[in-house]
């Protein structure tokens with residue numbers, strides 16, 4: 001025994017030598033691989049640390065901006081009016097009245113109004129995290145407004161001295177426009193968006209920038225730079241998105257008028273979930289030049305920009321002010337159609353279509369009831385309401401909308417997100433898109449059966465499919481065919497407008513949006529058609545609505561999630577409806593919205 005051990009060790013160097021000789025190549029290869037792996041791990045660590053550092057610097061920069069504003073002498077913490085004798089609670093005035101005072105009451109000046117709104121926005125932001133950063137130039141603009149009025153009493157611009165909030169995706173000279181992606185930190189914009197230029201020319205004062213979800217392609221409101229925005233009606237729920245910061249600040253009375261963008265519902269969804277009003281116009285009605293477009297080469301379905309406010313009158317005031325020569329000059333692709341007050345104010349009888357179910361996910365009882373309440377209101381006003389059925393919703397969503405939106409099989413989106421910190425809300429989608437195509441294909445079938453829902457499988461496949469020019473032309477052709485079909489249905493019923501659910505359900509619990517993404521069909525349809533659509537709050541969820549959830553279907557995983565999220569904890573959440581018109585009929589859409597608003601139980 002001892003002998004054999006001795007022999008083994010005696011020959012060990014030889015054994016090792018032979019072993020090393022045989023496996024030398026493999027050992028060298030392994031070492032090289034390990035070194036390369038270590039190098040990449042280390043590089044990733046350094047890049048991560050740099051990203052975190054970048055994000056923290058951005059956060060500090062935003063905090064500093066707030067501090068500078070708080071130091072302003074007029075920001076003293078109590079109500080400020082130019083003359084104490086003239087007691088006005090600035091923050092209690094609706095936009096129309098505040099504007100009148102700003103335009104013609106010597107006792108109300110733009111600087112004081114700005115200060116009030118800056119403070120309120122700061123307070124609201126502390127609770128719900130809806131503001132990205134304040135706009136430093138606001139004070140200069142407000143002072144300028146006051147100077148101009150002092151010099152000329154007749155000086156009355158349509159939005160004179162009115163503070164307005166802007167979604168983070170609007171370009172502002174000197175400010176980063178990130179869409180929640182740290183790759184865009186430290187790359188300030190060179191000029192203001194057209195809409196910002198026009199707002200300023202019309203006397204408005206952009207004063208805060210509001211939060212968005214990373215990429216703005218999900219109806220939530222969270223990103224790794226600025227964090228998560230909460231719903232002011234229930235902080236356990238999302239304000240919706242992607243213009244969620246806007247929805248939140250307006251609902252919480254920290255802003256009277258704001259601007260969002262919408263390619264699938266991003267103006268209308270937060271309006272519905274926060275209980276405010278918003279208009280997604282026809283794409284070209286307002287200039288979108290100078291807003292962050294993550295898929296700028298995709299021109300079949302476009303992101304429209306539009307106003308959001310506490311009431312419909314404020315939207316009308318905004319549209320009237322914006323549809324002016326300055327806009328038509330700055331962006332000649334905008335058709336020079338000023339706001340047609342005669343259409344908005346007309347009192348003729350209208351024929352209005354309505355539906356509660358679009359053909360994919362059933363609306364929860366509160367969303368269904370909101371449409372029926374609006375129908376009653378419009379009928380009482382003397383209009384004729386007729387049932388409408390959306391044609392081929394599931395097909396057009398999976399065979400046109402998603403293939404167009406993700407037409408490059410998400411290549412551009414992944415380029416924007418390259419090496420970035422990914423928000424948990426979209427990480428599953430981004431991980432899936434980063435996998436080889438065949439695996440994505442496989443995943444689509446797995447998900448289809450897990451969800452027991454063909455729309456999911458087809459949806460995922462449509463985002464991972466490579467397309468050539470021929471395929472793209474075919475898509476464009478199908479889109480045109482569907483537009484034609486929808487219009488001829490509309491015409492055959494002789495409709496003037498249409499009303500339908502604001503969304504399939506009210507505000508979703510925080511962090512759960514990805515589980516119920518399919519709700520977007522209710523809003524995305526009107527992006528696909530490029531019809532103007534506005535959202536107006538109608539009602540709030542009641543106990544009876546919640547009780548009615550026991551009859552909600554539970555065949556698919558989406559349906560089971562909806563049952564779970566909306567069977568309790570939803571009483572009091574706002575619920576809106578959408579009013580829809582034919583392209584360029586924004587005035588008519590606003591007229592219908594106004595009629596619904598006048599009699600809706602929401603504010604009672």
Ligand SMILES: CCCCCCCC/C=C\CCCCCCCCCCCCCC(=O)NCCO
Nearest residue numbers: 216217261262263264265266303429459460517
């Ligand atoms: C970045 C996350 C997107 C997730 C997409 C996952 C696709 C999964 C496929 C099928 C499931 C069906 C569910 C439908 C997904 C809908 C995705 C589009 C959502 C658009 C939301 C609103 C965006 C918007 O209007 N943004 C404004 C931009 O200016």
